[in-house]
Each structure stands twice: as C-alpha cells, then as structure tokens.
Amino acid sequence: MLRVTLEQWRMLRAVVEHGGFNQAAKAIHKSQSSIHTAVQKIETALSVKLFQVEGRKTRLTEAGEMMLRRANYLLDEAEKVEAVGQTLAKGVESHLRIAVDEVFPQALLYKVLEATSQAYPLLRIELVESILSGSFEALQNAKVDIAISPMVLAEGxxxxxxxxxxxxxxxxxxxxxQLGxxxxxxDLKxxxxxxxxxxxxxxxxxSGWLGADQRWTVSHLRTMVDMVTQGLGFAWLPRSAITTQLSSGALVPLQLTHNRTRQAQLNLLFKDGDTLGPAARAFIGELRYQCMALEAQDND
Incomplete structure (x- = not known):
C-alpha cells in the first residue's frame, strides 16, 4: 500500500511551481489548508522534512528537492498512462499532426500521406513544414505528434x-x-x-558552409530554389528538390575540388509510441517502407 497519493504529490509540485502555499491554492483551486495538510501527510508518512522557512520565503530542503525530482517522474508517468488510456478509448484518431523538414523528398512524402489517407479517409492531417530544428521544436512543444528532423531526441x-x-x-x-x-x-567567398x-x-x-561575404537568407526552401534558378546566387540544394532543374540544365552543379555534395541524415521522431493511434502507426509504417524503397533504388 502506497503511503502517499498522486494527488498529494501534485500538491507538493504545485507549491514549488507557483512559489508558495497561497499561490498554489489559487492556481489549482484548492484551499490553502488542504495543500498544507497534503504536504504534512507526506512529511509524516515518509519521516522527512520537505520545506524550510527563510524569512518570508518557503524553500525546499535538500531532501525535498530529491523527493520532488522523483515525484515529477512519477507524475509524468501517470500522465502518460492516462494518455494511453484515452488513445485506446478513442480508437482511430481523427487528427494527425506531422512536422516535416522541407529537405525531405516531397514526392516520397506525398506517397506516404496519400496511402495513409486511403487507409483512413476521415483522418485530418496537419502538415507543418520546417527547416533545421523547427520540426524538433514543434515535437518538443507538443504541437505535433510525429516529426521528421535532422535532430534526435534525448528522451523519446x-x-x-x-x-x-x-x-x-x-x-x-x-x-x-564562367571561370572555366x-x-x-x-572562390565562393x-x-x-x-x-x-x-x-x-x-x-x-x-548548417553547412556559410563562408560567403554576401548572403541572402530566406525562410523557405522553395524560395531558395527559385532564387538560385534565376541566377541570383549559388547554394547547396537537396538533389530531390531540383531534379527537374538539373535535367533541363536550368541549374548546373559547381565544379568544386571538394564538397561538391554533402549529406544530411533525417530521423523519425515521436515521444511515446503507446500514445499514437492506428492512423499514426500506419503513417509510420508507410514512411519506413517508402524510405527503404528509396534506399534500394539509390543502391541499384
């Protein structure tokens, strides 16, 4: 039998997060006495002093800081369990949010999205197009469910x-x-x-080489491709984004002695697979299949 309830741990966290018992009471709509009682019950049950008073401020003791770290983990895991339960109760999700780095091959992405929609016709897909750490940030801030990013998750x-x-x-x-x-x-500088x-x-x-004395910085890959195609500058562009321009001669590779090409790794990211619904899992499965097919094609 647990001596401390999750609700008591939540009240302890609220006191710390909001800077005191009175502030916590207002924030979580509880009486100040109930929060005092919850903290006292934790201290009594575990025989540990959680807070000390310094002037007008109430601060965590060293033991209190250690207990709060463990309690935060416990509360986070409890929230994940509830999220899994909600996912299971809902069945097929109605909405899927995906953040994709703009350098990811568009033709491949469209195939994956179409296959997912064919399997789940009522699914609403929200696509967030980003650059570099944008998709990673969107996932970290819970604005999307899945991300395709050059970055990796420390947890997840x-x-x-x-x-x-x-x-x-x-x-x-x-x-x-024309230098011949x-x-x-x-030369590029x-x-x-x-x-x-x-x-x-x-x-x-x-990311990449940024050594030119003059640079134009834009917000979207498509703008970048258009500018280079119009002769306004040079750039390193994803081959998959300029296949038409390369084939027609509208763009020509620079004859560099080194670094004519470079590669970037893209990764599939999500925080907790147990909270993903059937449509999200179908998207991931099709994504893996299409990426494997692309790799096999490149190796032929």
Missing part, C-alpha cells in the same frame, strides 16, 4: 530514416561557371550565397 523515439544529398549549384550563366576551372571554397534560416522560434542552428 529516434530512428534514422534516410540520407538527403545536397548539391552545390548555380544558374548555367552564373559567373562561377575547378573551384575551391575561396566573393559571390552571393543563398541560405535558408532555421524555422525554430527558439535558439536556431546553422
């Missing part, structure tokens, strides 16, 4: 999906192509580079 599920190849390209009449020789990174900014609202990340 991370699985390598595919490698995306980037090619250094420019318009065929760009001055870099192999190029090095020093004098010409405008087109780059895309991280879509995360928090601290963003930079």
């Amino acid at each position: 599920f991370s699985e390598q999906l595919c490698l995306v190849e980037f090619v250094a390209v420019a318009h065929p009449e760009h001055a870099l192509h 020789r192999e190029l090095n990174l020093e 004098s010409f405008r580079q087109i780059v895309v900014r991280d879509s995360a609202l928090g601290k963003g990340t930079d």
Whole structure:
C-alpha cells in the first residue's frame, strides 16, 4: 500500500511551481489548508522534512528537492498512462499532426500521406513544414505528434530514416561557371550565397558552409530554389528538390575540388509510441517502407 497519493504529490509540485502555499491554492483551486495538510501527510508518512522557512520565503530542503525530482517522474508517468488510456478509448484518431523538414523528398512524402489517407479517409492531417530544428521544436512543444528532423531526441523515439544529398549549384550563366576551372571554397567567398534560416522560434542552428561575404537568407526552401534558378546566387540544394532543374540544365552543379555534395541524415521522431493511434502507426509504417524503397533504388 502506497503511503502517499498522486494527488498529494501534485500538491507538493504545485507549491514549488507557483512559489508558495497561497499561490498554489489559487492556481489549482484548492484551499490553502488542504495543500498544507497534503504536504504534512507526506512529511509524516515518509519521516522527512520537505520545506524550510527563510524569512518570508518557503524553500525546499535538500531532501525535498530529491523527493520532488522523483515525484515529477512519477507524475509524468501517470500522465502518460492516462494518455494511453484515452488513445485506446478513442480508437482511430481523427487528427494527425506531422512536422516535416522541407529537405525531405516531397514526392516520397506525398506517397506516404496519400496511402495513409486511403487507409483512413476521415483522418485530418496537419502538415507543418520546417527547416533545421523547427520540426524538433514543434515535437518538443507538443504541437505535433510525429516529426521528421535532422535532430534526435534525448528522451523519446529516434530512428534514422534516410540520407538527403545536397548539391552545390548555380544558374548555367552564373559567373562561377564562367571561370572555366575547378573551384575551391575561396572562390565562393566573393559571390552571393543563398541560405535558408532555421524555422525554430527558439535558439536556431546553422548548417553547412556559410563562408560567403554576401548572403541572402530566406525562410523557405522553395524560395531558395527559385532564387538560385534565376541566377541570383549559388547554394547547396537537396538533389530531390531540383531534379527537374538539373535535367533541363536550368541549374548546373559547381565544379568544386571538394564538397561538391554533402549529406544530411533525417530521423523519425515521436515521444511515446503507446500514445499514437492506428492512423499514426500506419503513417509510420508507410514512411519506413517508402524510405527503404528509396534506399534500394539509390543502391541499384
């Protein structure tokens, strides 16, 4: 038999989160006396002192800090259990939120989305397109259920999906192509580079070579492709996003001595597989299948 209830642990956490018993009472709509009683019951049951008074402030003791860390884990796990129960009770979910890095091959993504919708016609899919750490941030902030990102989760599920190849390209009449020789990174510094900014609202990340003296930074990959195609600069672009331009000669790879191409790993991320419904699992299954088929095609 447990000596302390989950509700008592929740009241303890509320006192710490809101900075005192009175503040906690207002925040969670409980009487101040009931919160005092809950904390006292924990202290009595476990023979431990949780708080100490310093002037007008109530602070956790060292033992209290340790107990709170364990209680936070317990409460988080309890919330996950409830979420799993709600998922099971609902059956097939009506809404699926997915964050996808814009460098992920679009044709492959569309196949996966179409297959998922064919299997679940009433499913509403919300697609969040992002750059660099944007999809990771959306998952961390619980704005999406699944993310495809170059980053990995410290806690949760991370699985390598595919490698995306980037090619250094420019318009065929760009001055870099007119030099008539192999190029090095020093050559690039004098010409405008087109780059895309991280879509995360928090601290963003930079990726790739950013050594040009002049740079234009845009918010979307499609804008980046359009600018380079119009001869406004050079860039490393995902090969899958410029197959038409490469085939038609609208874009030509730069003849660099090094780093003509580079690769980026994209990963499948979600926090807890037990909370994903049947449609989400179908999406993940089709995603894995299409990525494996793409890899097999590239190896042929």
